[in-house]
Amino acid sequence: MIRRRLGQALMVIALASAAVSTTPVHAQEPSPITTPGAVTAATSLPHSFWIPGAANASKLTYWSTGPLNQPALSTGALFLPPGDPPEGGWPVISWAHGTVGISDQCAPTVTGTVGSPYLTNWLSQGYAIVATDYVGLGTPGIHAYLDGPSAAHSVIDMVRAARAVEPSLSPRWLALGQSQGGQAAMVTAAIATRYAPELDYRGAVATGAPSNLENLAPLVGPDFPRLPLTGSTVFVSYLLAGLRAARPDLDIDRYLTPRGTDALTRAETDCYQDMASGLGDVTIGDLVNRPLDDPAVLAAARGMLEIPTTGYDRPVFLGQGLTDEMVPAPLALKLAAELAANRQPVTFRTYPTGHIETMRAALPESLSFVRNLVQP
Known part of the structure; x- marks a missing residue:
């Protein structure tokens, strides 16, 4: 039992993420209180929020390292599988959720979406599931999207x-x-062993991962064409709102049209579905009055958006839908080619599926891949 105690469209995305990026700074030395992983609160999670099949669940508030490499609070949930733990304890899967928004009210542990039925497939195989909300979702500050x-x-x-x-x-x-x-x-896979050497990191599974966006940022501007990609204007709005909050020195407001200003105001409060409905037919080009090609913005974009193509010391499974309507397959194919050229331990698979469907299509291979990695 848990011990409760205190303790073309992608261009847009690239540019917005750039907003979240930061200029190089020296990380603040954490105090014992703000040490990454230190728990400040542990409470029960409402049963309606549980992953189906979980034996127990709790919500944790803990310290992490946020934008600008500064100590920051995050929240997340812990789910235990039924039965007695095996010798050595339950192996852990750390789940990273998809886009929900950047407002505190959108955090999965607030909305109840943290208990995704998809995760039951993993819980039933004997894995404990931990699921972060990410820094800024349910904790102070605006979530730095992507x-x-x-x-x-x-x-x-x-x-x-x-x-x-x-x-x-x-x-x-x-x-x-x-x-x-x-x-x-993917970024976790590149830094996990170095960032938390006391843990026994074994590998990663990533599906529908947006990549190579940092290379598209210079193309974003008022003449950006309408794209047939689902949610592209929403994603860019979230990116720019996060950038504006994290990097006031970039003065993102000077790039915004009145419609862009309204979109960013919505972004700070509306979760994904409401945001998509509220924006209606607003396009990426409608958001800005000038190209977002400032060198400082581009540097920030690369620092935040870039998925490493070297440095992986454990196996990675990368899955991509060929009809993905949010993350175009060509960008994933480019990433896979770069990883292969650099001889990284990455298994790449494609599926005849859209964005959300790829997660389930990849499940049989993902389960087998992970099973082989967690053996003591």
């Missing part, structure tokens, strides 16, 4: 936090993510 390093830190520190309050968890763990979470899982 800030890969910040999200990866949240994913890793969620494992640390869960093990701090639950003795039945093994140090063996893997990252699993879809969409925004797929990007987070």
